[in-house]
Amino acid sequence: MNLISSMLTAFTMYTRINFPHKDFAKTDSRYLIMGMIPVGFFIGVIWWFVYSLLAVFDIPAMVLAAVMSVFPHWFSGYIHLEGYMDMSAEIIARQRGQGNDGKNSLNVISLAVLMLIQFAAFYQFVTTSQEPLMLLFVPIFSRELAAMLIFMMPTFMGNGTSKSIAECTIILVLLILATVIACIVTVGMRGALLIISMLIGFILPSVVAMRSKLPGGDTAGYSLTLSETIGFVALAIIY
Template identity: 25%
Template sequence: MNLVRSFVTAFSMFSKLPVPTLKWRDDNMRYMLAMFPFVGAVVGLFVWAWLWISEALGFGALLRAAGLTLLPVAVTGGIHLDGFCDTSDALASHAPAERKREILKDPHTGAFAVISVVAYLILYFALSTELQVSARTPLLLGAMFVLSRTLSGLSVLLFAPNGGKGLLSTFKNAAEKQVSVAILAVFFLLCLAGLLLTDLYLGAAMIAAAVLCVLYLFFMARRQFGGMSGDLAGYFLQLGELCMLAAMILIQKVVFQ
């Protein structure tokens, strides 16, 4: 039952999908981070449905790209983009680590957050217009959404925290760490196998991009903020998906044209 409650809590926290609301108790959040990749799988299903509709109705590249850009935000409610905005504000401040952590907690949106999120969405949209869609594309994109959440969850559980008392601290303290890490490790291996079996070149490029983003997150979080936070996990998720999409399109352009 703990797994089921954690599954529901994960969707309640990390998506806007209608699910039962459970109390924020440790037993309901024990495996929540381990269930996080399932949210990515559902995002992938929505994206697959949009690609199918786009093909069936003959949508142009711009309308198809708009759906690819906005659907993940609609399904998640923008919770990870919120972390991206807060982190962008903090990084742009060039302040000491303590001040950066204060900026992460500030509910106000700064100019650099607005600039960063607009630039992010424009770039994601532009990349999506260049995407060469095939029968394998939904599988690759679905694995991308699962992999980003798998690595985000692992970073929360394994990277040293910055000492704050935010949501990350709550999730981490409530988690059954060894079991959650083991489940996420299985997700990671399944994503690797799925990407490589679906398309060796595209899959390898996407995996490489994700790994590089994890390394960047590790060193950036430690140097700039003194450790991990929930906002940094959201920042990584958005950055990782953008980089994986870019890597996918780059290989399509270089290898298959």
């Protein structure tokens, strides 16, 4: 029951669906982090379904690309996008030697650049009729990587026994391997490209973000958002 309750709490935290749930502070943080993965699967299924449904009705490519760009952010309550915006503004501000002044404008600029790139990538995805099943794997893999990143953070390691965290990490590694294999088997070489580009797109921002020593949730949201974006950009470039 504790696991089920924690998963419902994770869905409430990471999506717009409001299940009866426990107080976030009273929920085992390991379950909340691992809960991102079924949430990613759920988002991927709906994302794929929405794309397939709209494609049947011959929706204009620009409209379809716009919907596909916005939908995952909207459905997740913008929680990861918020982390991306905060981290982007903080990193740019530190590079420019700024204080808190001007961070709001940097938030907006970072968001505008991200959405423009995502729209362009999705427009290419739509107009070249790529395999819709890739939409299923993107949110799953990005959230698995985000969960792994959080488990590896020293601040999180202090919140539980090393044994329990090690058990979660082993399960997470197996889930990542299963996702990689399923994506490559289902989608083929484009699936392999998607996985590799997302992995690179996650690791590089994570290294930059962790140097800033900001909260783990912001770092994970920042890297998750960029990994998904870079994955689709890579597919758009090489198609």
